[in-house]
């Protein structure tokens with residue numbers, strides 16, 4: 597891990613994260629939290645289609661294969677896309693806490709270029725919680741889950757109420773998500789504590 601800036605150092609009164617009793621079992625796929633999500637949604641043709649799997653404690657692994665639509669330089673993944681993959685992976689951790697949270701700060705180190713066609717093997721964990729603040733870290737490896745680190749990130753997520761999305765999201769999409777008859781999908785669109 598890079599260690600991150602001072603804003604990403606947990607305060608002295610931070611506590612260890614507690615996995616929610618109803619969190620998916622280790623090894624279980626989390627599935628897309630929202631079909632239109634650019635990170636994981638199946639209905640975004642150029643999205644990352646990232647797949648996350650619960651790990652032990654408050655950790656998970658995820659995979660994302662870089663497509664030609666994700667290029668920055670010829671044949672190489674765009675750095676912002678790689679950061680999106682890290683953001684999505686880190687954000688998915690909050691489902692294991694059953695906490696609704698948004699990214700407040702995200703710091704990324706780019707250690708190696710990532711060619712198109714590469715599968716990025718991500719692993720992430722929540723390291724500490726302090727009130728509404730959730731501290732987490734992730735790494736992305738290439739050439740296999742134990743391969744060299746290509747990207748790493750430290751993040752601070754801030755717990756919010758579901759009203760955050762309802763107040764700020766475009767009404768068209770909010771209504772469609774709220775009207776989804778599948779209760780789990782409806783809840784996960786906002787990552788709501790069920």
Ligand SMILES: CCCCCCCC(=O)SCCNC(=O)CCNC(=O)[C@H](O)C(C)(C)COP(=O)(O)OP(=O)(O)OC[C@H]1O[C@@H](n2cnc3c(N)ncnc32)[C@H](O)[C@@H]1OP(=O)(O)O
Nearest residue numbers: 603629683684687688698699700701728729752754756787
């Ligand atoms: C499965 C789901 C996957 C999803 C993956 C994708 C996740 C995302 O990308 S979410 C989208 C991107 N993020 C956003 O849109 C968030 C936009 N920002 C906001 O809405 C607000 O700034 C928000 C909610 C983060 C914080 O606002 P607010 O609720 O008023 O809290 P606020 O009182 O300012 O801050 C709370 C605490 O967090 C700290 N904090 C807030 N922002 C930051 C920051 N950027 N850096 C460091 N600390 C911060 C504050 O200092 C404060 O700390 P303390 O309690 O010690 O005083």
